[in-house]
Structures are given as structure tokens and as C-alpha cells.
Amino acid sequence: MINAVFSKIFGSRNERFIKKLKPLIDSIASYEPEMEKLNDEDFPQKISAWKEEVANGRDLDDLLPEVFALVREAGKRSLGMRHYDVQMVGGIVLHQGKIAEMKTGEGKTLVATLPAVLNALSGKGVHLVTVNDYLASRDSEWMGKLYNFLGLTVGVIVHGLDDNQRKEAYASDIVYGTNNEFGFDYLRDNMKFYKEQLVQRELNFAIVDEVDSILIDEARTPLIISGASDESTTLYARINSIIPMLKVERDFEIDEKAKAVTMTDDGVSRCEEILGIDNLYDPKHISFQHHIMQALKAHHLFSLDVDYIVKDGQVVIVDEFTGRLMPGRRFSDGLHQALEAKEGVKVESENQTLASITFQNYFRMYNTLSGMTGTADTEAVEFSQIYDLEVIVIPTNRPMSRKDFPDSIYKTQKEKYEAIAKAIAELYKKGQPTLVGTVSIEKSELLSGLLKKMRIPHNVLNAKHHEQEAEIVAQAGQAGRVTIATNMAGRGTDIVLGEGVKELGGLHIIGTERHESRRIDNQLRGRSGRQGDPGSSRFYLALDDDLMRLFGSERIATIMDKLGMEEGEPIENKMVSKAIENSQSKVEGHNFEIRKQLLDYDNVMNQQREVIYTLRRDIMNAEKLDDFTDEFAEELLDNIYYPVEQAKGRPLDEETQEALRSSLDEVFGFSRRDEFKEGVPEREVAEKWIRESLDVLANDAGEQYEEILRYFMLESLDRNWKEHLLNMDHLREGIGLRGYGQKDPKEEYKREGFEIFRDMLGTIKENSLRALCHLRIEKEVSEEEFQHKEQQGMEYSSTEGEEKKKQPIRRENKVGRNDPCPCGSGKKYKKCCGK
Secondary structure, three states: OHHHHHHHHHOOHHHHHHHHOHHHHHHHHHOHHHHHOOOOOHHHHHHHHHHHHHHOOOOHHHHHHHHHHHHHHHHHHHHOOOOOHHHHHHHHHHHOOOEEEOOOOOOHHHHOHHHHHHHHOOOOOEEEEEOOHHHHHHHHHHHHHHHHHOOOOEEEEOOOOOHHHHHHHHOOOEEEEEHHHHHHHHHHHOOOOOHHHOOOOOOOEEEEEOHHHHHHHOOOOOEEEEEEOOOOOHHHHHHHHHHHHOOEOOOEEEEOOOOEEEEOHHHHHHHHHHHOOOOOOOHHHHHHHHHHHHHHHHHHOOOEOOOEEEEOOEEEEEOOOOOOEEOOOOOOOOHHHHHHHHHOOOOOOOEEEEEEEOHHHHHOOOOEEEEEEOOOHHHHHHHHHHHOOOEEEOOOOOOOEEEEOOOEEEOOHHHHHHHHHHHHHHHHHHOOOEEEEEOOHHHHHHHHHHHHHOOOOOEEEOHHHHHHHHHHHHOOOOOOOEEEEEOOOOOOOOOOOOOOHHHHOOEEEEEOOOOOOHHHHHHHHOOOOHHHOEEEEEEEEEOOOHHHHHOOHHHHHHHHHHOOOOOOOOEOOHHHHHHHHHHHHHHHHHHHHHHHHHHHHHHHHHHHHHHHHHHHHHHHHOOOOHHHHHHHHHHHHHHHOHHHHHHOOOOOOHHHHHHHHHHHHHHHOHHHOHHHHHOOOOHHHHHHHHHHHHHHHHHHHHHHHHHHHHHHHHHHHHHHHHHHHHHHHHHHHHHHHHHHHOOOHHHHHHHHHHHHHHHHHHHHHHHHHHHHHHOOEOOOOOHHHHHOHHHHOOOEEOOOOOOOOOEEOOOOOOEOOOOEOOOOOOOEHHHOOOO
16 A cells, blocks of 8 residues: 555656656667768768777766667667667567567567677677577677677577577677577586587677567476486386276376376276286386376366477477477476376387476576566566566657457357457458467367368468468458467567558457466467557457366355356456466466475485586686695595594594505506505505606697696586486486475485586596506507517417417507597597597
8 A cells, every 4th residue: 555655656666767868868868869860871980989998997887878879860770769768678688688578569679689789899799599599690680780780790509500690699799599599508508528519608798589488488398408218118008008097096096286196006006906016106106107107287277289299200299388389398206207198109218317407597507697578477476586677668650559358258159269269250241451360280270270261361370380470470460360270379560550550449359368477468369468558358268168167166156156147158257356466476386386395305416516517617728737636635535544643642543544555546546656555655655656657648738738637527427417418307206205205305415416526526536546546548559569569568468379469458438549539529539639
């Protein structure tokens, strides 16, 4: 109440923020006459001069008015588009690392050019992140005219580029690409062996287009690079065959809200009987238990043409928010294999995680992060808590004139779709264009079938035909056009009204049901009424829609019965619509908790990931690696000589001495030294021997010494990190059970995860030094040298008679000139590092 009164008197925080920017907008406008006088060739020169000033310490904020004015003039000359004042406001908001909420059609693509050019002056690069390859290519080409006019370089990162093309694109002043491509390039860079192979530069400044889609809708799915594991896939088909024998409620229960399945006691007994085992929950049968749960989810919680489709013999995920296909992405934890078994296609091997990161943690690594969208305000709390991003609602250039009608609610799906088809027919007859939003491919094709029977021409736009989506959506505002689209198909494409359509009422939006998130509904509505155009929208709901069925439809059904409503008659009531919005709000809160929990767990992994990736980069970039070998040796010797320190001068018992000697030999290969036979060496002596061993290696390896050190260190790090990710996955799967012991699962995950990580770091160092201290470089031996083997002091072995040619012994970890090169190039050592 107090906040409401305060807002009335002083205006909301948003209004006060916008008001504060007026002097800055006036300052930009004051430079316009000066910029209009410039010749075309002056523009790149000014950019070049400003780059030099920034390199010498000039603050970007000081340059903002002048740079924005230059970009405005460049837009007029290169694109025939002049930035409005409200677009200048949007540009300032983005530069300050905030989210600009701008309605559809307000020109977000053009707005991004302002902070992009300003931040490109730093020379550290600017990333513009879009939701798909089409938009990345379109925007880079379209806005590239403006950037090139200013003398700036533009790159685009899309699927299918090789490393050289990616490196060249990332070197540009401004880079367009998708969230997936940027994220995967970061992970791939942290799997490379040589700094010359890295493609990305520093993560400096990012503008995320459709920021709600990328940072919220996709935040539940982490980016994972994986490799096939060796486990067999036959069990998936076997378990799939028993699922039809299990009945809902008798053998298992379904919680649709939580997307979870729980076995009943009867179900457990039935599975034990079918599988011929005595106890499903015995640890040795944990694989059966896991496969049954995933198969039940596949059959009863995931639907064909809703959650996934089958295309070219493969199960392809459908994005629940956008309706787009996600080729290459797979459900984790065996669920994808369970779906493949269900659909009778080839069951691919389960994958083992090699590298992974959530979008939340990837985008938080940028020095400055900003974003734009038409709908962010409903998720302002999440943007603030997770990303520390403030949402600023930018005023529209022209007043909004769209009419949003109350929801029409029907008893059944049949009544609802008949009403929608009837409404479309009336609009088609009138000539008013209609865009129909559906939540799934299945529903879009159902409605299409009804319209075909009524002989109403229409376009169906769903994930099965997304290649043409932008072109079809762009034409959706033409007179008499009917377009059916899954929720966010064609997002980022403007719908321009055709001739005479404004007089007919503009574009009419029909929603076939409410989404879990109010924001997705608002995005659909926002396709109409751009730049002050007329437009209208209405949602049609049924009591057996998923949202209504799961969240409070009984109360509404009672109201409808009391009113004595007949079949086909809708209820239109603002209180009912408000109740539905409250249901959506609850679901949004639930989904926020899921994303927050994912982030809480990934934050543990993120701390570990930062340590490993920093160590990896340090090893990769270091000219000399002796500091690392010295540090590794010191830590290992600390552990090995710990009993000696504890003894405080007292003699060690025989068993402890033997264990200590065994460790020193196993890691450092001390048994080769005659002095080692005399007993446990002093620590200082051990340090001297390690250094001597590495000096011998350095002498034999010559110029390749540093690369050999680098190879074995990185190889040990990567191998152990991969195993660590698997161990952490297993820990995460079972950590929920700690709750039964009155322990906080998250705290236990942190504690146990830290212990596993600490042990893993020790193993990396131990494996690296073990390999290096045992390694010996053996040069290729010529025929003449064979004849003088006694003089050369080499060992030989003859196991098949004296008449056989004698060969030199190759000890483990020796690198011969004909062996594969340790650098991982795939070439022989003599033709690579041993040149």
C-alpha cells in the first residue's frame, strides 16, 4: 500500500530511471547537426581515433553521447533508419548492463547497434547472442552494413564452422551467434591442448536478444559435451517390453506437476517377478531400478509430437517453450535411450559427460551482461537474484492500441476447438489476418485438420517446418491470412500489416490454451499491435487443458455447472481469468525453484570448473613449466613424508618405512638409483633426485621438453576431470537420500564434492609426475649402432633364438622416434615434435 502511494506521488522506480536519462538523450541530440556534416569517409576515422583514446584510458561513458550520435547518423546513411529517442534509451540501458524490455516491433535489433559500437571501441570484442542460426545470420548481415560503414568488422558464429572460421569470426569487433554456439565453444576451448587452437577471446560484453528465452526458458538444460560410454544398451529394450504389463495406480503413480513417477509396493513385486530377482532395491540391482523409472517416464510423461518427434530414425527433442526442434541435444540420465526403445528406433550408447556448464554460469562470466526482450518484467525477480540484472521497461515510440479480450473458457477440448475454428472462419470471411498460437505440434496439426475440412486456406508453422518460419511469419499480417504456429515460432521476425488491414482491426491473435508462464502468453499477444498498429487478442481455454486440469479447474467447473451452461457455451469472466493467472504465477514460482536448485548444485561444480580451467589455461599458456613440476613435487612429497614429520625425529617402524619407500618408487621411479637401496632418503635428497630425473628428460628431449611436460600434465588433468564429472553425477543422483538422515542434501553435496575434488587434484599431480619421472626418450638406432651395442651400453633381448636380429628393449613410457607423438597430433614422434 505504501509503495503504491509512493509510486503515485514520485512515480515508479522505472519511471524515475527513464526520467534521469533525459539530459543524456538531449546531449546525444545536440551532436546530431555535427554528425550530419561529416563525409562518409570520416566515420571510420572517428571510430579509429576513439579506439586509440579508449586504449589510452578514456572512459566509454564519456564517449557515449558522441558515439551514439555517430551511430544514429550511420544508421540513416547505411540502412535508411534513424534511431528514435526511446531506442537511445534502450541503448543506454544495455550499455549499463541491464535488461531493456521493449515491445515487439520497437526495433530491438537496431537498438543493439548503439552499445555494440560503443563497447567495440575497447578492442575486446562484443557478442550479440540470438536464439537461432537464422537470426544470427540475418542480423549480422543486416546490421553489418552499419558496422562496416563505421569501419568495424563483423563475425557470425553458426553451426557447421570449423575452428579456423570460428577463430576468425571471434577476432571481429562484433560477433553474432547463438547461445549454444558461444557456450559450446567455451567448453571446447577448455578441451584443447595448445593455445593456438583456442577460438574464443575474453568474454567481455554480451547483449542477449530474447534474454528471457535464453537465460530463463533454456536455463533448466545445461550444455553438455559428452562421449559414448562402453555400457551396453540392450537393457533398455528388455525393460521397455515389460512396461505395458504395469498399470497406473496399481503398479505406479504419476505426478504430472512434478513430472515424476513413483512405484507402488505391488509394482515393485510385479517387476521382481517378471525380472526373476528377489529384491529390486538391492544395490546390485540398481541398474534395473533406474531403467524401469526412466522407461515409465518415457511412456507416461513424454508424448510424441509434444515433447519430441521421430525424424530420420532418431528421437529429436522439441523445445517446450519455442516448439523448435533441438537436433543434437539429448535427454540425460538414460531418458533419451528409454524414448528410443519406446519408439522402436536404434538405441544409441549412453553418454559420459566430458564437459558441462549451465547457461546461468556461462553468461555470468562476461565482464558486462545485458539483454533485450518484449517480456521480462514478470521474471524481474529471477533476473535480479540469479544474474544481478535489473529490468527496465522502455516506453513505446507510439501508444499501444491492441485490445486484449477476456479468455473464453469451455468445458471440453472438442467445444474449444470448434469455437476456435468458427472464430477463424468469421475472421477469414471478413479478411482480417489471424495468428493462432498452439503449445505443441500435435495441437497445431489438430487445428489444421479442422480448417482443412472447412476449406480455409492457412499456413502451419511448427518445429517440423521451421526452415520457412521467418518468411511465413513475416507474411502473417496480410489480408485474409491465417497462420497457425507453435508458441514462439518465428520469434524475432516483425509482422508488418498488409494494405487495408489496419481498417479491418489489424492482426488478431488467438491463443489455444494458456502456457505455464504468463510471459509466453504475453509474447504471443505481443506479435500484434506493433508501433501503435491496431490489433486484438483472445485466449480460448478448456477445463481439460493441462494447466486448468492440474491447477484449480474443479472450482471453475463448479461455477459453470451452477450457471447451468450448455454445451458449446463459453464463460467469460475477469475473476476466472485472474484465477488462471494466479495458477500460472504458482507454476512460474515452482519452475524458478527448479532452476535455482539446478544452479545451487551447479555452483559447486562451477567453483571446481573454474579451478580446473584456470589451471588448464595456465599450463597451456606458460612458456616454462618447471614451476608447475616443482609445485606438484612439493605437494606430493608433503603427503608422502607426512609420517616422518609426525614422528618428530623418532625412528619409523619397518612397515611405515616400507610404505614410504614404495610410494617414492611408485611415483618417482627411485629404484633405478643405487643410493635408494640404503634406506629412506631424506626429503631434501628426494627433491634433488626428482630434479635430476627431470633434468635427464630435459637433456634427452631438447627443444621438445616443455611440450612433453605440457602434454602429460594436460592429459592427466583431462582424464581425471572426466572421471571426476562422472563421480559427481553419481553423487548428485543419490544425494537426495541424505534428507532421510536429517541432513541437508545441498550441504552434503558441497562437503562430499569438495573431498572428491581435493583427491582428484592430488591424483592429477601424482599421475603427471609419475609419467614424467618414468619417461625416457630413446633415439632411433641405426644398423651400425647395433653392431657396436656393447660400446653403446644398451640392453637387448633375444627370445626367439640367436639367429633372430636383436632388438633394443623399449621400456614403458619411453617415446621412440616411430611411436605416436605425445602431443596428440596423430603423427610419428620423428615427424612431429622429434624433428
